[in-house]
Amino acid sequence: MLTIGLVLWNYKGYRTILAVLTILAGSLFIMHTEFISGNVTNYYTGSVIVFFGVWLNGSFWHFARKWGGYISSAEGLKSEAHGTD
Secondary structure: OHHHHHHHHOOOOHHHHHHHHHHHHHHHHHHHHHHHHOOHHHHHHHHHHHHHHHHHHOOHHHHHHHHHHHHHHHHHHHHHHHOOO
16 A cells, blocks of 8 residues: 555656556555465466566666667568568
8 A cells, every 4th residue: 555655756757647547456466365365376477567566667768769669670681681661
């Protein structure tokens, strides 16, 4: 709940809502592990999802734009080298 509160405090519009939903999904994995299954894999999966949700509200889009441009330019270079468009 503290993580969700801190993300909401740093409100950035639509991406904050998406981040909170992602954090809730990760929290459900963690709670399911703690109360029902005890499966460590689900616990780590939930932790990664929570981390991704916090990153989503922070600087994820900066990296997505940076690497997205790199990937699309690399694909463009490949198609030019092979003579296809």
